[in-house]
Amino acid sequence: MDLELNDIQQELASTLSKYLRSEYDAAKREEILRSEEGISREKWQAFAEMGLLGLAVPESYGGADMTFNEVAVVAEAFGRSLVLEPFLATAVLGTNAVLLAGSEEQKQAILPGVCEGQTFLAVAMLEPNLRYAVEAPETTATAAADGGVTLSGEKNNVLGGDVADHFVVTAVENGDLGLYLVAADAEGLTRVAQRQADGLGNANLRLENTPAQRLDAADAREVLTEVIDLGNAAIMAEAVGALEASLTMTADYLKTREQFGAPIGVNQALQHRAADLYAELEYARSMALYSRLAVTSEAVGAEKDRHRDVIAAKIVVDQAARNISQESIQMHGGIGMTMEYPIGHYAKRLTVMTRTFDDADSLTAELAELGGLVEPHAADLS
């Protein structure tokens, strides 16, 4: 049994951390946050040159042909530094949607540009009347006379949609869920860019007979589930980075902030609550790993358990994110409430990211419906 990072992953983690520490500190991040686009295309280009944007993409499409394990290493480092660029939207969600559902031609057309940092992607799956029920969109796809297809409907909270060059859009065609590729400059597409509370960008979209291409190399429902599973696994890795940074910052504050003539961390009330947060952090690390194992497993029949294991993991990570982000602010006191101090920014990222595709309640209900993780068994019942 070996759950440690391998040498290549450790090297990736340490190189990236070093880069982010010097090139993505709080001041530089603040600058990006205040810029018009809210992201740095220069940094994105640097990520591309480091090979971060196509880690799990086959070489034939310009990627590094590695696995999601390396993607998770990057997500964790990005979480620690609260990176604002749309890594999740482009390199995880969009890339995997195209990889899993695109034709050879579509993959060749889209993915090399993504790996080179030239193309942003976004997956449009949420709708105003859906909350998290992404499998039943109201957006419709209609076959056009020229053999193509057009989409009509409304999408919201499209992560990375503010800068996306291509959208992967869910819609229903003749009663079946489908995935469609839509260019950002397509006719009949209206995009309203927004800024999330965590500083990341998204967009609401209106589609009116918007021309699209079908992404139908695989079953849309299965692809959508897998894309969300990968997205959630990436979110969990990112959350671990952010949680670790939050707790470290909070513990440091407890050691240095003095009141009544002593560091506030001498109070057992705070020590014990901080210890509980540490235990939650360990749980989050464990379950981020659990989800990573689930999405990378090549064991026979692993696909069946993948979705179940990812949502189980996310329930635990959501809880840790909630507790650690809330308690970090509380333990900092008034300073934790200020925009100037970094702890609140972690809380905002954690609060938003854990509610991106689902939340702890919706996942708990789904996991229960799937039968949970433990087979019922009692020796005296048979």
Add this chain to the structure above:
Amino acid sequence: MDTLLNAEEREFAQQMRQFYRTEIPEELRFKVATGQELSKDEMVTSQRILNQHGYAVPNWPVEWGGQDWTPVQRHIWLEEMQLACVPQPLPFNVSMVGPVIATFGSQELKERFLPATANIDIWWSQGFSEPNAGSDLASLKTSAVRDGDKYIVNGQKTWTTLGQYGDWMFNLVRTDPNVKKQAGISFLLIDMKSPGVTVRPIQLIDGGHEVNEVFFDNVEVPVENLVGEENKGWTYAKFLLGNERTGIARIGGSKVNLARAKAYAAVTKTARGTLLDDPLFSARLTKIETELTALEMTQLRILSTQAAGSDKPDPRSSVLKLKGSQLQEDISELLVDVLGPQGLDFVDDRVQGQGLSDLPHGAVDALPAYFNTRKVTIYGGSSEVQRGIISKALLGL
């Protein structure tokens, strides 16, 4: 978690699974699976079978019956044992006094005690806690005063688990009252049949007699019963308690209990279907299942670090104790809540007779187990002690 194991580990797990299910009598395993109390004879029988096959004391040195296993193998040994509902070998013998004697005892003590301890020919009791030395164990007062070739022991121990069966007792005693409290403690073995030893039962809130208080009134103990050096007992105790913490999360046992509560819930009717379909109950159950998985993954991560070559004590094991004990309590509470009103009486048998219908499964043990399980967040370093360790060792507070 089979998929995380390599081929040899998987084969080893299969071998243990097979062994436990074929060699340990089914009626014993059934009793454990359904929360029934085991007699002394049953516990002895089970441990002797394990010992015959070299599975009672794998954590000991090989020359004394231990196994040259990896941390992962030791984990599998314990996990599969709990999953098969095999009564665990007596912890006082196998994970407490045995390793201390094997590590710090003289050759004579090893020869005299270790084989009998592994085979449970001697039933050991633990003499650590005292009425005024609980979490602050080092403040213990039971004294041992050297008098020629013997010690004269006076004082009182408490919370002596299963002391009513005890043949021998390993004790922390104060041999020097004039130094820093940790520096005046020795580790002394006492024959419980010695004149002046009195064992009195303490009834617990579950109604059972699991623990005792033990009084020493001028008990004469030969000096050769001292383990290691005089006044070094605190070092040995810390070593012992470190061993106690591994496996204390009882993940296999929690899985069995959770599966049981879930099975009962599936056959428990409510006004709207079964209890398992009840949204609030199922949400609570599901959350506990995810936490149990998180606990298991945390244990596997710690194991993986050990397997990668680190044999340093890992303070993260305090997280296992803190979370694992809470989860045991949560699961015991779940079972009580499955039973509802019919789980609220202390009864000996679910068959009522006299034309009354049988009580539901679990009605006999759920509530006593719930009350008994309150102990797990108290013993082995209470949750508060664990939080103290975590905040100091892991957060630097």
